Amino acid sequence: MTDNNSLTRRKFVKLAGAAGGALLLAKSTNVFAALAKKGNIASRGYAAVDTSGKLVPWQFERRPVGDDDILIDIKYASICHSDIHQEKGHWGPTQYPQVPGHEIVGVVAAVGKNVTKFKVGDRAGVGCMGNSSLENLDGLENEEQYSPDTVFTYGFPEKSSPTGISQGGYSNNIVVRDHFAVHIPNHISFQEATPLLCAGITTYSPLMRAHLKKGLKVGVAGIGGLGYMAIKLAVSKGAEVYAFTTSASKVKDILAFGAKEVIVVDGPGKLAAYKGKMDYMISTIPYKYDVAAYASVVKPYGTFTQVGMPEGFELTMNNFALSLSRVNFNASLIGGMKETQEMVDYCADNKVLPQIQIIRADQINEAWDNVINKKARYRYVIDASTF
Amino acid sequence: MTDNNSLTRRKFVKLAGAAGGALLLAKSTNVFAALAKKGNIASRGYAAVDTSGKLVPWQFERRPVGDDDILIDIKYASICHSDIHQEKGHWGPTQYPQVPGHEIVGVVAAVGKNVTKFKVGDRAGVGCMGNSSLENLDGLENEEQYSPDTVFTYGFPEKSSPTGISQGGYSNNIVVRDHFAVHIPNHISFQEATPLLCAGITTYSPLMRAHLKKGLKVGVAGIGGLGYMAIKLAVSKGAEVYAFTTSASKVKDILAFGAKEVIVVDGPGKLAAYKGKMDYMISTIPYKYDVAAYASVVKPYGTFTQVGMPEGFELTMNNFALSLSRVNFNASLIGGMKETQEMVDYCADNKVLPQIQIIRADQINEAWDNVINKKARYRYVIDASTF
Structure with a gap:
């Protein structure tokens, strides 16, 4: 599965080729309303729709898997306090609907033709960054988070995204540039690896x-x-x-x-x-x-x-x-990709493991309240199969 | 002049031995109303009396010259923006009347019996610190400004001061512990040395x-x-x-x-x-x-x-x-006394000289307004003979 056309065979691309590519907010959680433009990736997840910070199920499209991209079938995504600040507009006006989530693990489901770092089936993780031209790093080769070209995982302007902004990991899949994914070693569980990413x-x-x-x-x-x-x-x-x-x-x-x-x-x-x-x-x-x-x-x-x-x-x-x-x-702002891989490997090797509670998608809003009220013990990890 | 009794011979101790030592605010600039308790030093200067930040002439007493102290006949004192903040209560409630000023130069007029660092007639400068037991420096020998025992030059609780707080340099004289005065080299003018102290x-x-x-x-x-x-x-x-x-x-x-x-x-x-x-x-x-x-x-x-x-x-x-x-x-907060002496010497030796404007005491309020309105060019130096 190394070209974009093959993506159309994937079961989640239900309506490939349908006209418009317009993004519709699902009014009902049971209506799959997104029409995927050819090559776009149909996704479902939970999105904030206003500063109330209440998340609702949402179906949307992601950009096609470009030559340097990978598609990840998300297995778990965890909840960071930053998700709450961002979606409530605490950090300034933002565009809605917006899917938060920048602690993401899953399995590589497709790779662009230039990708050698991953192959389909690999265990992969994504943190706060998802895309960049990587052309003007200018000394920031190992500190990509400080490059003005870097697209953060959600809520960031991204021309290639059908919604105009990046959409995060409270979702069943994600498309990122290969550079911004790390390998998740086999000797750490997906669940426990998730919070490491941020x-x-x-x-x-x-x-x-x-x-x-x-x-x-x-x-x-x-x-x-x-x-x-x-x-x-x-x-x-x-x-x-x-x-x-x-x-x-x-x-x-x-x-x-x-x-x-x-x-x-x-x-x-x-x-x-x-x-x-x-x-x-x-x-x-x-x-x-x-x-x-x-x-x-x-x-x-x-x-x-x-x-x-x-x-x-x-x-x-x-x-x-x-x-x-x-x-x-x-x-300090996260860390670079090389250091992120080093950290994931270090935590797996040394059993430095997150303290997690697995939740379903429909428990996210309650979990956010608990985070705000200091009741989280200590990281909520969303089972992506429940999106 | 190495003992306190000799101070009673000084002309400014006009009413030594008078009872009370009460502090009176001069209602008229022409009435010398302070009654100096035996050994106390009679002073006149300009004080803030409330948060308006308007200074008025004031006569008051300073503590006697203790064994480790020196008395300085002030020649010049300059205006620091901190004076304004402090007297207007911008840094919290403070006690009035209060004489600001922590850029001070003058001539040593008396020394306590333990003092070897200065002799009468020496050119001396005082900055933001004036007193300390020096007993608990605990590694702060060259960073006295961070010691909890240090008494800053004005507005700081000081038991030995007749007013209960230290009183600063907008005044005709000051008593400080010898440790907190520096030597002013002969090859820099008093006027130009003054602003160096803060x-x-x-x-x-x-x-x-x-x-x-x-x-x-x-x-x-x-x-x-x-x-x-x-x-x-x-x-x-x-x-x-x-x-x-x-x-x-x-x-x-x-x-x-x-x-x-x-x-x-x-x-x-x-x-x-x-x-x-x-x-x-x-x-x-x-x-x-x-x-x-x-x-x-x-x-x-x-x-x-x-x-x-x-x-x-x-x-x-x-x-x-x-x-x-x-x-x-x-x-960063000022500097230690050793470094202050080093700086004064460096500035004198290398002709790193302040840009000053000499003013009279009755121009202080106007000068403060100019400092606030960014009109100072660049440091107002008060001629202490006008207090």
């Missing part, structure tokens, strides 16, 4: 830049879907991990993840007691919070990395308090 | 940490009382300086300070054109502004230092934009 790489990349080593004191702030991964990764590298959470109910779990100590930040003074103690700290908190107070637990001239992205992406920082801590603040 | 060290310290060298591209954002010093210092160290200002009227001056290029940031796109071009950048902007947009002109993994302190000390940052720039953000 939560894994987003924490792994800055932790690797922090040159983790045995005994290094690493703080992790915000123990949700990213924070627990940061703990597990840092612990696996030999670091002494101090977890800062506002949820007292997570203490037992966090110790089981390998943290040396859990600090329940339930009042002033909790952070002050750790002033200057950490060699490095990562924050996954996806809300506005007192950044400088958290940063003050890092030793002077150490580094504090923010990976959680708050509403409007805005963080407010007390510059005087930051000056007193003498801490370097930076932000 | 504007000089605040820019010098982070620039030195940036390991300036010939050809390094240094950005300076905000070309006011600190920014032009940053330009001059960086230029003197051989850096290529790019100045970012919102005031087109400053371009000629800025080029005269030695900047290679001036970017008038008068619309979007002005910063984008310099994306990733600077090796290092310092911002002196004392207002909220788009930090991440400015930081983006620094090369990936470079450093951006904020020294301007905005209202409430709060800066808002777009964390996504910051992640795209991959820039480390930090804040």
Whole structure:
């Protein structure tokens, strides 16, 4: 199956060749209303249709599998807090309907004629990036996430997409450029591999830049879907991990993840007691919070990395308090594709595995509420067979 | 003059031994109403009395000259934007009356019995710090500004001060611990030395940490009382300086300070054109502004230092934009005393001199308005003989 025509044989391309290629929002979950233009890929998934953030079943089309593309039959997709922010318009106006999801695993179902990296039947994963001309990387060969040419997995303008924007992984399939898929080793389950594609790489990349080593004191702030991964990764590298959470109910779990100590930040003074103690700290908190107070637990001239992205992406920082801590603040955005493959392999080899709960598509809205209310333990993984 | 009793001989201690030591706000500028408690030092200066930020003449007392203290007859004090923020309550509630001023030079008029660093008649300067037990420096021997024991020059709780808080340099004299005064070399004028005590060290310290060298591209954002010093210092160290200002009227001056290029940031796109071009950048902007947009002109993994302190000390940052720039953000607070002396000597030796305008005490309020309205060119220096 190495050419586009063969795609028309696939069972999900039900209406190939039908005119129009117009995108229709399914008014009823039981009506398959999309008309697939020749070569386009018919898809079904769950989409946000407005800033309410309530997802509904939706049938739509993806672009044809181009020469450098692969088509993946999605097996699982997991829920990242970013999905919620993006679909609710917290990061600015966006186009609807829009299918979220940037933690995606599945099986390669078709490959374009130039593709050598994958063959049909391969286990593959897709994270936050899906497409790029790859022509102007200009030093960003291993940091594609910073290239202006990169098309993020959902909600990003994409000319080749029939909807005009990229559509994500809460869906039964996806078309991406081969460069932006990684191999999922056989010795990790699909379910457990899924959250690695965003939560894994987003924490792994800055932790690797922090040159983790045995005994290094690493703080992790915000123990949700990213924070627990940061703990597990840092612990696996030999670091002494101090977890800062506002949820007292997570203490037992966090110790089981390998943290040396859990600090329940339930009042002033909790952070002050750790002033200057950490060699490095990562924050996954996806809300506005007192950044400088958290940063003050890092030793002077150490580094504090923010990976959680708050509403409007805005963080407010007390510059005087930051000056007193003498801490370097930076932000980090996922990681490059080479590093993503390295991370997936590392996690599979070292059994650094996500904590997951499998859900059906019709449970997504409830799961989103749980994520918002800090009830997720710790990553919801959607069984794509239920789309 | 090495003991406190000798102070009673000084002409300004007019009412030594009078009861009470109560602090009276002079209702009229012509009435000397302060009653100096035995050993206390009678002072006159300009004080803020409420958040209006309007200063009025005030007579008050300073603590006696302790064994480790020196008394300085102030010759000049200059105006820092921080004075305005502090006295207007922008950084939180504060006690009034309060005399601002933390750029101070003068002549040593008395020394405590333990003092060997200075003798009467020495030229001395005082910056943002004035007192400390120096007992718990705990690794901060050369970074006293980060010690919790350090008493900043004005508005800081100070038990030994008759007013309960430290009182600053818009005044005819000041008492400080000897450790917190520096020597002013003979080959720099008092007037020109004055602004070095805050504007000089605040820019010098982070620039030195940036390991300036010939050809390094240094950005300076905000070309006011600190920014032009940053330009001059960086230029003197051989850096290529790019100045970012919102005031087109400053371009000629800025080029005269030695900047290679001036970017008038008068619309979007002005910063984008310099994306990733600077090796290092310092911002002196004392207002909220788009930090991440400015930081983006620094090369990936470079450093951006904020020294301007905005209202409430709060800066808002777009964390996504910051992640795209991959820039480390930090804040810096003045510098230690050893470094302050090094900076004063460096500036005197290398003729890195402040741009000053001498004013009388009764022009302070007008000068403050000019600072706020970006009309200062570039540092107002108050002739202390006019208090």
